[in-house]
Amino acid sequence: MKITTIIFVLSFFLFTSCRTTNNTITYFQDLDSRSAEIVGEVADYALRIVPDDQLSITVSGTDPKAVAAFNMPLTSYLSAEDTYVSSTPVLHTYLVSPEGNIDFPVLGRLHVAGMTRSELTNMLTEKISAYAKSPIVTIQIRNFKVSVLGEVNRPGTVTVSHERLSVLDALSMAGDLTIYGNRNNVLLIRDNNGKKEYHRFDLTSAETLTSPYYYLQQNDILCVEPNKARKGNAQYSQNGQFNVSLASTIISALSVLVSLGIALLIK
Structure with missing residues (x-):
């Protein structure tokens, strides 16, 4: 009878603890289960160019010769583990200076920090249009x-x-x-x-x-x-290691004392 009662009590506590545990791992718990629209302003995801950004900028057009001067030459690099230069050329990138500038062919130094990719595209298109007809400017931020x-x-x-x-x-x-x-x-x-x-x-x-x-x-x-569970486990683990280390030190000290005591008795 006692064993049955103990099993019943343990089962009750296990069942109620499972029911009362807070749900802390489910995302967006306040969303309705049915389809609905989330009301709120749409966040702007356009990146702003900042110092140390690496920009890939290419200019094309109906007349390749007219826009050739606005493109940096393709470059081949020698990596540390290679003994020869790769035959695959790499597109040169523009490094934005700490002041937010880049040095662009023909146009010279341009301040680009704070601009979005589309804003810089429009600015370059307008400036290059004075030298070439209908230029197409393609920009990519390479270090995002x-x-x-x-x-x-x-x-x-x-x-x-x-x-x-x-x-x-x-x-x-x-x-x-x-x-x-x-x-x-x-x-x-x-x-x-x-x-x-x-x-x-x-x-x-x-x-x-x-x-x-x-x-x-x-x-x-x-x-x-x-979360709290991980912090608790970490604290418990640290305390456990400390206790084991302390116990080991005490046992070692007792062993030394016992050895000394035995040696004195033998003498």
Whole structure:
């Protein structure tokens, strides 16, 4: 009878604890289960050119000779592990200076920091039109990358070839959060004109989808902190290691004392 009662009590506690556990791993818990429109302003994902960006700029047109002067020559590089120059030429990139400038053929020094890719395309098209008919300017930001750290399955740097990268895209490319990731407090660190600013996302809330920080910029850093379970396990592990180390030290000391005591008795 006692064994049956104990089993019943344990089963009751297990059942109720499972029912009362807070759901902390489901994304966007406040969304309706039915299809609906998320009301909010659409975040602008256009990247702004910043110092140290690498820009790929090519100019084409109906008359290739007329636009040839506006294109940097293709370059072949010798890598550290190779003994010969690669036969595959690489497109030269423009490095934006700390002052936000690039040196462009024929046009000279141009201030490009703060401009979007489309704004710079329009400016170059207008300036080159004075030298060539109907130029076509193609620009790509080659160094768009963000870092994802903390409780994700594949922490590291995420590099993309397009401009539109959301916080969910970056986390997905990092393998998603682990079961120990705190979805209520994902930290974004951003360098804005030399000043660090930060924003926190609550991935369990649909407000993340309408956040002005939803789309990421160059060199953004996402930090996923561990949840309480992970912190508790880490603390327990540290305490356990300390206790084992302390016990080992005490046992070693006692062994030395016992050995000394035996040696004195023998004498």
